[in-house]
Amino acid sequence: MSVLLQIDNAARQFGSFAALKGVSLAIEPGELVALLGPSGSGKTTLLRLIAGLDFLDGGRIAFDGVDGNALSLRDRRIGMVFQSYALFRHLTVRDNVAFGLRARPRQERPPSAEIDRRVRDLLALVQLDGLEGRFPSELSGGQRQRVALARALAIEPRVLLLDEPFGALDAKVRKDLRAWLRDLHSRTGHTTVFVTHDQDEALELADRVAILHQGRLEQVGTPDAIYDHPATPFVCSFLGETNRLPVEVQGGQAWLDDQPVYAASTTNVIGPADLYVRPQHLKLDRPDVSPLAGVVEFVRRHGAIRRAEVAIRGLSKRLDVDIGGEIAPSHGERVGLRIQKAHLFAAA
């Protein structure tokens, strides 16, 4: 497949703070890509650079092979949905959506009947028919967001950019909109890049997830690939809860206090290392046959599952263990733990 949006070594400096330190990413037509990272990781900066609202200090961003610096904001054809939506408060929903079409130079501007038709179609697409005459202040948060989306789609964008699209909404609306956006993307096929700090959102929505940390790209891949095969300790701990065990890798085994806790046959890490284990990959076992044994200190409910906190001798932090169908151990009970799956990284 051809590359629609090519980002090479993008860098941006704000005073003494390096917001982006050389990020490269290629986005193909029709993809839904999430830029995921904690606050200050540079994800919004990257989005603004793609939109042309900020200037690169180094590197290059190209659209269909054309350098972005050679394109005006209009020629970039970026549909941007801002975190605050940035709807024009003095214009009705209809005029907001029509704004981009009416702003075109006279010779490219569609006739007004055509603009009306397109606005109607877009409002039907985002399920806001009948609200054409409302002002933004008369809409709910979710409705405003869909107006912002329709307004961005009106200019037939090359790329749709969404900045924290669900950030300002409450949890219920968030869930509904997420499913709705995924559905809209599969119907319309717009190349979309969205910024989020919510791992679940990124993993659920995106075709590919790009994880940013301190201005660098840590890993890019499908949700399954990055979740199952995190490339760095940061990715591993950012994408879900993990327990970290300081181990020593020798002879294809990870050792914790002279006990072999995990068979590390496929790794090339040798010596001191960190073993990252997700709570669902720790299984309860009989204490006498397990290399890892400890005492249950708490059992709590986390939504659908229960979680035990197990204190292991020699570890300062208790291990989180998910308990599935089996009978929950009681407080103070001595249990053994078996590691089903883990990620090994050489100790920093």
Place this chain on the structure above:
Amino acid sequence: MSDASLAADALPVGRPTGHRTVARGESAVVRVVLIGVGLGFLALFLALPLAIVFLEAFARGWGAYRAGIADPDSLSAIQLTLLVAAITIPINVVVGIAGAWAVAKHEFRGKSVLVSLIDLPFSVSPVIAGLVYVLLFGAQGYLGPFLKSQGLQIIFALPGIVLATLFVTFPFIARELIPHMQALGNADEEAALTLGASPWRTFLMVTLPNIKWSLLYGVLLCNARAMGEFGAVAVVSGKIRGLTTTMPLHVEILYNEYMSVAAFAVASLLALLALVTLAAKTFLEWRYADEIVATRRH
């Protein structure tokens, strides 16, 4: 843990309502005294002087009032005042928007210096401002000989009055716009630009509508001050009767000549201007309160 938080939650609910009123209010005597002092002050220093202006103006009836205003010197003062306002306000609107735009929407070196410069007229006595212009443009001033050779008269003429008024009224519009524009942020403009609007169209279609009420408010204040300015204009105008006297100067001249009815008649027009400004301001705040709230909300 739950016990403690429950107890804390229950406290305000369980408190008897009678207790609340006592906790909130002072005794009736204190309330009456405080409100009385407040109202008395307002009446004595604001309402009473205003009433006296109108009472004095009509002291010898409608005919005398009309004669005071219809006097050729009075009419020319009114004309000059309107002309000065008509010139200074458009200039201040343009420069004020440009200054507020620069300060509110951009980061640059020397921004704090620019903000201080915008505020400068507030901290300089208008008389000093007038004197500076006399020193600069007057016959004995630095640029006086050059201007004279070009046939330009600034001091003791309309240009000087306009300059002095501009100086004094400059901060009003920019000061009104800066906080509003800062609160609005750049997102709307950025959205318009990504949608393909030209910068000029973005300004006309997005920025201007967003700030229109604070702009109008600034214009009202600016207008009131432009018409009412005394000190700076007094210095640069030379107070040539019927030629360079604005309304406030004319009021002073009439009063000094013991023509109190005519003085108060012209003064009543200025007072009326103040009342209209106040009413328009109140109307704006009342009529567009919803819009202002909507503005602040997102």
